[in-house]
Every structure is written in structure tokens, then in C-alpha cells.
Amino acid sequence: MSPTRTAQTLLNPADPVERQNEKLLRIVEVLMRRVEQGTDLSGAAYAQFERAAMLEDQVRARTRELEAALDLLNESNARLALASREAEATRRNLSDAIETVQEGFGLFGPDDILVMSNSRFGLQLQDIRPGLVPGLSFAGYVDLVSSSGQLSLPEGVSQQDWALHRLQRHRENSTVFIVALKGDRWLQVSEHRTGDGGTVILQTDVTDIIRAERKARGQLLDDQARVIRATLDHITQGVCIFDPEARLIGWNARAAELLAVSRTRFRPGLAFDDLVERLNERLRPGEETRIIGLRDWVASPSPRAALRFEVTRSGDVVLDAFAQEMPDRGFVISFTDITTERRAIAALSRANETLEVRVAARTLELRDALAQAERANAARSRFVAAASHDLLQPLSAAKLFLASMEDESLNPRAMDALCKTRSALQSVETLLDALLDISRLESGRLSVSPQPVMLATLLARLAEEFGPIAQERGLSLRLRPTDTVVISDPTWLRRILQNLIGNALRYTARGGVLVGVRQGAAGLRVEITDTGPGIPESEREAIFREFHRLNARASASEGMGLGLAIVERAAALLGHAVTLDSHVGQGSRFVLHLGPTADSAPPGPVADRAPRPDLPQDLIGLLVAEDADMRRALAHLLEGWGVNVFDVPDAAEALSLLDETGLAPDFVLIDTRPGAEDAGLALIRDLTTRYGPLHARMLATSRAEPLRLRAIRAGAPLLYKPVDTGLLQRFIAGARRSG
CATH class of the missing domain: 3.40.50.2300 (Response regulator)
Incomplete structure (x- = not known):
């Protein structure tokens, strides 16, 4: 086995870098010692030394790599430690934050597992509070709450029913409800879904709030009861209030007084039938049927329409009863004493009968008076007609006798007397004509014949008629020419203008009279303007009355104050209007408003008065x-x-x-x-x-x-x-x- 492989075998990669370095140094020392101990310079020893030197280089290289890896590991461990410290700090902050919340706080993860809660979570449920620890499922939480001995279940609701209903509420994204606890305590539970699907539950003790509201509501009800009682005792009506079972729950003293029932009979819970029985004892005979109708109304199903009836009790006291249903099917009955009204109506009826008799008698009297007035008016009309005829007959005869004398040779004195006599007779004729006109206008039986009238011809004849009179008085009479045609009755229109022009000349001392025709927005109007004394404001209505003259300057032979009365009545009959504008000392202007002009001219001009013809002989x-x-x-x-x-x-x-x-x-x-x-x-x-x-x-x-x-x-x-x-x-x- 080579030294390198031996060294690699001796080194454990899992050992720390310091341990590996320590092992390598010991290996190098052993090898160096063996080299120094060998006295011979054999090739094997040198080769072994050479391998040791190479091994040392490899060890150094490996050491550097391990040192770099160690640095990376230390940096990672430092970051991890920092992140762990931050997470722990955040967790501590969150715990501190939810701990400061005054309500109980519980957080369930998206998997419905309790993640964390504060110390107030489940505080009102002390018997289950030890079980409210992280890792508890939501279903387990509901089971714990439903089994708590502090929970006050509604009547007829079991623990399983309550838990099932609670789980159904959990499916909602947000819900708020009140949980009743024993000892008259109340807990409000608010449940809201978080963004990642978790659930936040807030538990708020609302016992004080509910008790305060209950107290305030009780106080309000007491105040309302006192107000209602004061109101019932204040009103003049008797009031009885019944609950849905027709038991008396409220009344006032006036009810006992009107029903003539002892106040001791009125008590809470008094049955409606008992009160009716006592009332029947006070009713006048024959009034029981009204109470039967009230009983039928009380027994009828809802909704019951309001019922009103009258009942008479002993003492001839008439009561107006009104029964009305309340929302809870209870009802209220009010009684009003209408005895005075009924007696007043009876008295008024008797007075009306008496008044009708008096009115009938008075009507007969008025009818007789009206008949007498009509007979008097008819007699007056007949008298005016007869008097006019009786006066016109000798007047006509006198004028005819005078006319027969015109051809006679008379001396100047006799001719002057003849002229004065003719003038006097003309004045009488004018006055009689005015009286006849007034009589016909007042009778309402006068008929008119509206037709086209040429104003130029009519005004020309009036100018010929009044020209000599104006000249005799030293006044000017000017007529502005016109070719206008209007619709009116020619006879009465001529009479109206004749009276207006004659009246203006009669009361004008200096200056003259101007007759003009103007076209305005309202139609045609004829204006008669004079330079007379003017008419005061106080006299402008009086001058249109019969026999009213503004001053006494004009003689009776010149008029008796009938001209303007005829003008006003005739104008009204023709549908025309007469207005007046006058200034005292400056003159007056009478305006006859004729209305729109006519489209065609009259059939022919009004014939001028022909000269006296030669009469045939032997007629x-x-x-x-x-x-x-x-x-x-x-x-x-x-x-x-x-x-x-x-x-x-x-x-x-x-x-x-x-x-x-x-x-x-x-x-x-x-x-x-x-x-x-x-x-x-x-x-x-x-x-x-x-x-x-x-x-x-x-x-x-x-x-x-x-x-x-x-x-x-x-x-x-x-x-x-x-x-x-x-x-x-x-x-x-x-x-x-x-x-």
C-alpha cells in the first residue's frame, strides 16, 4: 500500500479540519524519524522520503480546500444562526402581540390545526382550557367546547347538535355569533378566514355590554311604560289593551269611568269575556247585539280589520268604540264619550227642521215679494210704454200741427215762437226716446242685428247733425276720415256715438271735440276727445248712472243725464266696451272699443236725408x-x-x-x-x-x-x-x- 493511500486511509473525512491536520503532522514526524534513523542511503529509503514529500504537498492542498470549505460552512452556519435568531424574535414578537389582544386569540393553519393562541383563548371555559394547545384539530376544539360545563345550551339543543351547527358555521368565510355561558355570561365569537386558508378566532367577553344593554332596555321599557301610563291617564278616551290570549294587560282610569265598571274590577290578566259581561250589565236594553259583534271580531282569525260601533249604556251615555288589532294579535279597544255630540246633532236636527220650516215660509215670502217685484216691473214697463205712447201721441200731433204751419206766411215774431216751440218739442222727443231706450235695454228683450257698418258714412251723418250745434256754441268739431268697416248694429252704434259726441259738445265751453278712429292690437276703437272741464276720479263711475249729471251747467232741455247710461248698456249689448281717460281742467276722452274690422263693406251707404219732395196732386x-x-x-x-x-x-x-x-x-x-x-x-x-x-x-x-x-x-x-x-x-x- 502506498504512503498516500495509507495517509488517506488514516484520515477520516468526517473529522474536523484541525483533527485531520493534526494526524498529517504526526504521520510526517514518524516518516521523518524513520528517514533519520536509516543510515544507509538506499534507494528505497530515498523513494520513501520522496513519497513523503509529495504526500505533504497533497496534504497542504487538501488542507487549503478544507479550510475554504470550512469558511463557507462557518458563513452558512452564521447566516442560519442569524435567521434562527430573527425567527425566534419574530415568534416572540407575535406571541407578545397576540398576548396584548384583550380578546381570546386562536390561529388554525390551513390544515385546521391549532398553530398558536394567547392566554385568553378559552379563558371563560376553564374546564377545557388545558386541552387548547398547539396541534389541536378544529374538530377537537369544537368537541371540547361543546362538552364544557360552562356552556349554556339552548333549550332542546344537545351537545352534538351544537357541535354540528358550529362546524357548519366554520365553513363560512366570516361569521360572528354569541355563545351563552352559565352564570349569565356571554361570549362573542368572531371567526375569519386568512389569505392562506387558515382560520383566526377571536373570543370577546360581552357580558358587561349585554347586561348594560339589558338594563338600558329595561329602563327604556320602564320609561315607556310610565309615558304610556301617563298618556293613557291624560287622554279623554277610555283605553283597554289585551294580549293575544284576550287578557287585559293595560288600561286607564277613564275606561272604568266610561264603562261604569268599578276600578277594582280592572286587574292584569282579566279575561275579555269577564269585562264584556260586566259591561253588558250597564248597557241599555237592545244594545247587546253590538257587544256580540265585538266578541265575534275578537274570535275571528287574523288579520282583523278595524271595528267601529256605537253603544249606549245606562244614563243615556253614548260611547263610540273602536277596536284595532296589534302586530302580536293582541288588540286595543278605545271608548269615546260622544253623548254631547249626539245631543248636539239631535238638537241641530230639530233646529234644521225648524229652520227648514222658517226657510220655507221665508221662501214663500220672498217668492211673493219677487212676484210683486216682477209685477211692479212689468207694470212699470207697461206704464213706460203707455206713458211713452200717451206722450208721443200729443207730441206727434203738436209736431204735425207745427209742420202744417211752416208753409203759412207768418210774421217774424210768430216764426220765432214757432221755432222755439219746435225746439222745445224736439227736447221732449229726445228725452222720451232716451226713456224708451233705457226701458228697452233694461227689459233684456231688445234684439240687435250686427252687420257690416261703414264708419265713414255713419260719422259723416253725425258731423252733419252736430256741425250746426258746434258752430252755434263756437266750438270746433273735427272728424278724421276713415274707410273702415266694422260689425255692429248700425242703429245702436249710431245712437252710442250720437250720445258720446252730443255729451262732449254739451259740456265743452271752449275748444272743440275731435272724433278719430284708430286701429290697435285689440282691434278698432273710436275716440271722442273734448277740451271740457274733465271728470274727477270720484265721478267716473257715477256718470254712467241714470239721471246723473256732473254739473248743473247744462239745462234740462239739453239732457237729463241718460246719455251715458244708454251708451254703457247699449255697448254691453253689442259686445263693445267703453273706457274713459280724463284729467280735470284738461278734458276727457271716451273710447268705444269695437273689436276687429269687417272683411266686406255694407250693401250700400246710409241714405242721406232727402230734400222735401214735390207731392203728386189729387192723391x-x-x-x-x-x-x-x-x-x-x-x-x-x-x-x-x-x-x-x-x-x-x-x-x-x-x-x-x-x-x-x-x-x-x-x-x-x-x-x-x-x-x-x-x-x-x-x-x-x-x-x-x-x-x-x-x-x-x-x-x-x-x-x-x-x-x-x-x-x-x-x-x-x-x-x-x-x-x-x-x-x-x-x-x-x-x-x-x-x-
Whole structure:
């Protein structure tokens, strides 16, 4: 065996480096000693020495390798020792940290094995606490807890049931629940899953919290009970509260008072039926059926709709009872004393009956008063019509007599008297026309005929009519030209503008009156502006009342304050509006709002008043007039015009006279009085049957539209009284031509 192999055999690689070095040094010493002891210089000895030297080199090389390996090993051991120290420090820190947690802490690994816990883990379960050590499985932990004598299991739940339910909760990622312990202690368990699949359990003693909450809840319930009791005792209703078994659990003193049951009868647990029996003893006979309905309601299944009924007990006390179910199937019954209300209703009913009798009697009185008022109004209307007729008859006769004198040769004094008389009669006629207009407007039976009206023609006639009056007063009357056509009743529109212009001229002392037509956003309007004294604010409504005049400067012959009253009523009838703008000392402006303009012009212009025509000679006229003065005046006028007149008082004499003479009249004039127009129309029909169509006119004071239409159909259009002699002349002038 070679020395090298021998040295390698002598060295144990498992020995530390120091031990191997020590062995090599001893081998070298032995070899050197053998060399020194050998005296011969044989080749074997030298070879052995040479091998020893080579072995030493190998040993040195091996020693360096072993020293390098030893350095690496020492470095690794140092790192491992450092890591071990750090891990131990971390473990100590974690243990210290979980130990500071006030709750019990337990950590189970992903394999459901207890890894670590703190000293409070399972502290409330002292009998199982020694078994809660690392290495315990989760199932073993649950078995220990379920078997603990400190655990207070719910009624009917066994240890196995509790453990099974606990393991089911463990499958959840997070769960929190309360565990009841004996001795009125409570433990809250919070279980949460960690990121690597482990489980953290926190155990918190919540006994103090639950006891405090229980105490606070009890205090609250006590406070609420006191509040409820105070409320029940304060309200005026009687209240009884029953539990689901229909046992009395609450009431107030008012209930005993209203039900007339002794307060000692009310006690907790009193059965509903017992209370009802005591109540039945206090009820008025016949009221038991109401209580039977209440019993049926209590016995009916849930849900029970609210029940309300009235019951009367002894002493005629009426109670309004209201029963309502509570969420736990208990119920509340309230009783309200409505005796006063029922008595008040009964008294009110009796008062209503008395009042109805009084109202019926008063209604009859008012009906009689209304009938009297209507009769008075009708009588007034008849009086106005009759008075107008009675006044117009002599007025017409007077005007006709005056007209017959126009052709007479009179001296200047007589002519002046004639003119003044005609002016006076004209004033009376104007006043009568105004009275008739007011009467017709107030009656509501006046009809109008809206149609296209050419304002230019209408205003031109008004300018001709009022021009001389303005000139006589030293005033200017200006009308701005217009070619506008509006829809209105031409007669009443003319009457409205006539009153407005005449009123402006009457009250204007200096300056003049301007009549203009303007187109605005709301339609056409006619403005009458004067330079008069103006109208104070306080008088602007009063001036539209009948017989109201702003001042006394205008004479009675110039008007009685009816013009603006007619304007307001007629404008309302036509759908027009009248507004006023005035400044005291500067004048006034009346505006008649006519609305939109018309698309077409009227059929023809209003005919101007024609000059007095030349009458044909040898005309024969039939005049029928019951009023003798009217008949004489008309006959005198016609004879003055060269007309032969047959004047008779009635239709019978007219027919008899025509039969005797055998002559047919060239024209017929029939004067009628109100209510007797039918006789005149009948005479026209008889004459038409005898002689064919006649040139005829009826004289009338009534301006009723139906009468006007009937007269036209009969062939005798109306001439209104007082008779306009110009119209009468034109009628007679056409007699021979129509014949």
C-alpha cells in the first residue's frame, strides 16, 4: 500500500479540519524519524522520503480546500444562526402581540390545526382550557367546547347538535355569533378566514355590554311604560289593551269611568269575556247585539280589520268604540264619550227642521215679494210704454200741427215762437226716446242685428247733425276720415256715438271735440276727445248712472243725464266696451272699443236725408187713427200738402167709407196704440185682399223687432212716432209711383 493511500486511509473525512491536520503532522514526524534513523542511503529509503514529500504537498492542498470549505460552512452556519435568531424574535414578537389582544386569540393553519393562541383563548371555559394547545384539530376544539360545563345550551339543543351547527358555521368565510355561558355570561365569537386558508378566532367577553344593554332596555321599557301610563291617564278616551290570549294587560282610569265598571274590577290578566259581561250589565236594553259583534271580531282569525260601533249604556251615555288589532294579535279597544255630540246633532236636527220650516215660509215670502217685484216691473214697463205712447201721441200731433204751419206766411215774431216751440218739442222727443231706450235695454228683450257698418258714412251723418250745434256754441268739431268697416248694429252704434259726441259738445265751453278712429292690437276703437272741464276720479263711475249729471251747467232741455247710461248698456249689448281717460281742467276722452274690422263693406251707404219732395196732386189717402188729436193733426198736415184724406177712427168705419165711395186709396196710414197693433195688421190684410198690394205704413211707438218684422211681412212697414215729417213726405211722394 502506498504512503498516500495509507495517509488517506488514516484520515477520516468526517473529522474536523484541525483533527485531520493534526494526524498529517504526526504521520510526517514518524516518516521523518524513520528517514533519520536509516543510515544507509538506499534507494528505497530515498523513494520513501520522496513519497513523503509529495504526500505533504497533497496534504497542504487538501488542507487549503478544507479550510475554504470550512469558511463557507462557518458563513452558512452564521447566516442560519442569524435567521434562527430573527425567527425566534419574530415568534416572540407575535406571541407578545397576540398576548396584548384583550380578546381570546386562536390561529388554525390551513390544515385546521391549532398553530398558536394567547392566554385568553378559552379563558371563560376553564374546564377545557388545558386541552387548547398547539396541534389541536378544529374538530377537537369544537368537541371540547361543546362538552364544557360552562356552556349554556339552548333549550332542546344537545351537545352534538351544537357541535354540528358550529362546524357548519366554520365553513363560512366570516361569521360572528354569541355563545351563552352559565352564570349569565356571554361570549362573542368572531371567526375569519386568512389569505392562506387558515382560520383566526377571536373570543370577546360581552357580558358587561349585554347586561348594560339589558338594563338600558329595561329602563327604556320602564320609561315607556310610565309615558304610556301617563298618556293613557291624560287622554279623554277610555283605553283597554289585551294580549293575544284576550287578557287585559293595560288600561286607564277613564275606561272604568266610561264603562261604569268599578276600578277594582280592572286587574292584569282579566279575561275579555269577564269585562264584556260586566259591561253588558250597564248597557241599555237592545244594545247587546253590538257587544256580540265585538266578541265575534275578537274570535275571528287574523288579520282583523278595524271595528267601529256605537253603544249606549245606562244614563243615556253614548260611547263610540273602536277596536284595532296589534302586530302580536293582541288588540286595543278605545271608548269615546260622544253623548254631547249626539245631543248636539239631535238638537241641530230639530233646529234644521225648524229652520227648514222658517226657510220655507221665508221662501214663500220672498217668492211673493219677487212676484210683486216682477209685477211692479212689468207694470212699470207697461206704464213706460203707455206713458211713452200717451206722450208721443200729443207730441206727434203738436209736431204735425207745427209742420202744417211752416208753409203759412207768418210774421217774424210768430216764426220765432214757432221755432222755439219746435225746439222745445224736439227736447221732449229726445228725452222720451232716451226713456224708451233705457226701458228697452233694461227689459233684456231688445234684439240687435250686427252687420257690416261703414264708419265713414255713419260719422259723416253725425258731423252733419252736430256741425250746426258746434258752430252755434263756437266750438270746433273735427272728424278724421276713415274707410273702415266694422260689425255692429248700425242703429245702436249710431245712437252710442250720437250720445258720446252730443255729451262732449254739451259740456265743452271752449275748444272743440275731435272724433278719430284708430286701429290697435285689440282691434278698432273710436275716440271722442273734448277740451271740457274733465271728470274727477270720484265721478267716473257715477256718470254712467241714470239721471246723473256732473254739473248743473247744462239745462234740462239739453239732457237729463241718460246719455251715458244708454251708451254703457247699449255697448254691453253689442259686445263693445267703453273706457274713459280724463284729467280735470284738461278734458276727457271716451273710447268705444269695437273689436276687429269687417272683411266686406255694407250693401250700400246710409241714405242721406232727402230734400222735401214735390207731392203728386189729387192723391187719396186713408188715415185710420183712434186718437182724435192725432187724426186731426195728420189730416190737417196732409190736407196742407194738397192730399185728399179719408180720416176715420177705426177699421170698420174705414171699410164702410171705402164701400160707400167705391174709391181705392193711393196710400194708407194706420195709427196704432200699444197692444192694438194686431187690429191694424188685420186691416192691412183686408185692404190687400180687396185692392191688391197697397202703399201703406203703420205708425207705432213700439220699437220691438217682432212687430217690425210682422209689419214688413204685411206690407205696411213702421213709421215711428213722433212722426218724422220728412219721412212721411217721401212715403206719400212714392204713392202714385207704386200705384
